[in-house]
Amino acid sequence: MKYTFHWLPALRALPDMLWGALVTLEVAVLSMLLGVVFAVLLALASQSRIWILRAFATSWVELARNTPALFQIYMAYFGLGSFGIYIDSFPALLAGITFNNAGYLAETFRGGMRAVPDTQMRAARSLGMGQIQAFRLIVLPQLFRVVYYPMTNQMVWAILMTSLGVVVGLNNDLTGVTQELNVRSFRTFEYFALAAVIYYLIAKTVTLSARLIAWRLFRY
Amino acid sequence: MAKGIGVLTAAFMTILAAMPAQADKLDDIIASGTLRCAVVLDFPPMGSRDASNNPIGFDVDYCNDLAKALGVKAEVVETPFPDRIPALVSGRVDVGVASTSDTLERAKTAGFTIPYFAFKMVVLTKDGAGIKDYASLKGKKTGSVSGTFEAIALEKDVKAWGGGTSFRGYQNQADVFLALAQGQIEATVVTSTVASAIVKEGKYKGLIMGGDAPYDIDYVALIAPRQEQGLLNYLNLFINQQVRTGRYKALYEKWIGGGEAPNLSISGVYR
Numbered sequence: 001m002k003y004t005f006h007w008l009p010a011l012r013a014l015p016d017m018l019w020g021a022l023v024t025l026e027v028a029v030l031s032m033l034l035g036v037v038f039a040v041l042l043a044l045a046s047q048s049r050i051w052i053l054r055a056f057a058t059s060w061v062e063l064a065r066n067t068p069a070l071f072q073i074y075m076a077y078f079g080l081g082s083f084g085i086y087i088d089s090f091p092a093l094l095a096g097i098t099f100n101n102a103g104y105l106a107e108t109f110r111g112g113m114r115a116v117p118d119t120q121m122r123a124a125r126s127l128g129m130g131q132i133q134a135f136r137l138i139v140l141p142q143l144f145r146v147v148y149y150p151m152t153n154q155m156v157w158a159i160l161m162t163s164l165g166v167v168v169g170l171n172n173d174l175t176g177v178t179q180e181l182n183v184r185s186f187r188t189f190e191y192f193a194l195a196a197v198i199y200y201l202i203a204k205t206v207t208l209s210a211r212l213i214a215w216r217l218f219r220y
Numbered sequence: 221m222a223k224g225i226g227v228l229t230a231a232f233m234t235i236l237a238a239m240p241a242q243a244d245k246l247d248d249i250i251a252s253g254t255l256r257c258a259v260v261l262d263f264p265p266m267g268s269r270d271a272s273n274n275p276i277g278f279d280v281d282y283c284n285d286l287a288k289a290l291g292v293k294a295e296v297v298e299t300p301f302p303d304r305i306p307a308l309v310s311g312r313v314d315v316g317v318a319s320t321s322d323t324l325e326r327a328k329t330a331g332f333t334i335p336y337f338a339f340k341m342v343v344l345t346k347d348g349a350g351i352k353d354y355a356s357l358k359g360k361k362t363g364s365v366s367g368t369f370e371a372i373a374l375e376k377d378v379k380a381w382g383g384g385t386s387f388r389g390y391q392n393q394a395d396v397f398l399a400l401a402q403g404q405i406e407a408t409v410v411t412s413t414v415a416s417a418i419v420k421e422g423k424y425k426g427l428i429m430g431g432d433a434p435y436d437i438d439y440v441a442l443i444a445p446r447q448e449q450g451l452l453n454y455l456n457l458f459i460n461q462q463v464r465t466g467r468y469k470a471l472y473e474k475w476i477g478g479g480e481a482p483n484l485s486i487s488g489v490y491r
Contacts, residue, residue, distance in 0.1 A: 003309050081402035089388060169388035171366060179302060183367025186305040186329035
């Protein structure tokens with residue numbers, strides 16, 4: 001490969017890329033918050049006695065976990081577009097990733113609920129706690145401990161998934177900005193290398209701070 | 221005598237050892253017997269696929285002509301717009317016959333020939349969007365293929381207009397037409413050749429032309445690795461020959477037609 005790297009012009013574009021990284025982080029955080037809300041609802045629905053709710057939750061989880069994230073985001077934009085429903089690139093990406101997050105997290109939460117033995121609830125009730133009180137004070141802390149690490153994994157996954165926004169025309173997140181710089185100057189390797197470093201740093205920061213929080217949170 | 225043979229052998233060995241270092245890309249192509257061209261195949265009439273999925277178009281024929289001139293077999297490698305340079309630099313293709321606008325910024329990275337075609341830009345819009353000419357794009361939702369000549373010009377004007385005018389950059393031409401046909405965007409700016417081909421083809425419903433875009437003429441060139449001057453020199457002569465043998469005109473009439481083939485020279489300056 002005969003290619004001489006031009007790092008100086010690439011580094012000059014770094015501020016633009018960092019602004020892009022902020023948009024990336026914004027999508028990831030929003031999609032996680034929304035994803036957790038939907039995931040809790042889905043986990044509850046999947047244990048519901050009403051079969052329609054169960055069927056709805058099952059199909060959501062099945063679709064989200066067994067189809068590519070690229071497909072989910074593309075469908076949110078061009079799929080809905082063919083039915084005359086236009087959502088902009090940013091909400092389309094957010095919807096796609098939220099859909100994916102909710103599917104995975106719903107399974108995580110369902111697993112978490114099963115990991116806390118029923119006897120814990122019964123023991124708490126026999127000590128005179130109410131249903132809600134027992135759930136809040138006994139079950140929830142144990143549940144949270146189980147689902148915490150899978151949740152941080154999903155957060156990292158969400159950050160990396162935001163890079164798929166370019167296929168639906170998003171041009172202000174990190175990958176969008178990088179791709180724009182790339183096609184304008186043809187300096188693919190420099191810009192993509194920088195983008196990779198930024199993604200790595202964001203993902204690493206998230207994992208490390210999650211571990212730090214866990215250390216404070218889960219001490220006996 | 222024996223000493224003389226020794227010297228001769230040494231000299232011969234030196235020449236042999238030096239030979240491979242001399243071989244450049246042009247030699248490699250001829251030696252390998254295959255010319256690999258990067259062609260964009262969602263960009264009719266320059267490049268597309270026919271009913272049986274074979275690559276067709278102006279650029280495909282141009283690649284075939286070039287291979288014939290070199291005496292090798294042509295291999296068309298489908299390459300979306302943003303992947304042209306990675307394909308070239310990583311050695312997946314030998315040349316790009318891919319309607320590449322010859323900007324100075326890009327010439328820092330890739331080697332450009334003299335222009336082999338020139339585009340005029342027009343507005344493409346949807347029936348009923350109320351867009352008659354370029355000025356009426358103000359306040360509308362627009363989009364184009366990210367980073368292309370027309371996208372850069374359009375995005376600049378969109379920023380200047382402000383006030384609700386928006387721009388979306390897509391990754392390939394097909395997605396732009398899809399977004400336009402669905403109504404995600406209300407107008408795009410594309411080369412006149414592509415616009416007329418797309419309107420004539422009728423695959424996307426309700427697309428109509430919305431007048432010329434007041435940009436400079438978009439000269440497009442063949443691209444090759446920047447340091448391959450031998451190959452670039454050959455390509456320049458090839459383009460010149462295509463015009464003077466009348467092949468350029470014939471290809472223009474075959475794929476685009478209507479009016480004169482675009483003039484590829486600029487008066488008042490050498491290239």
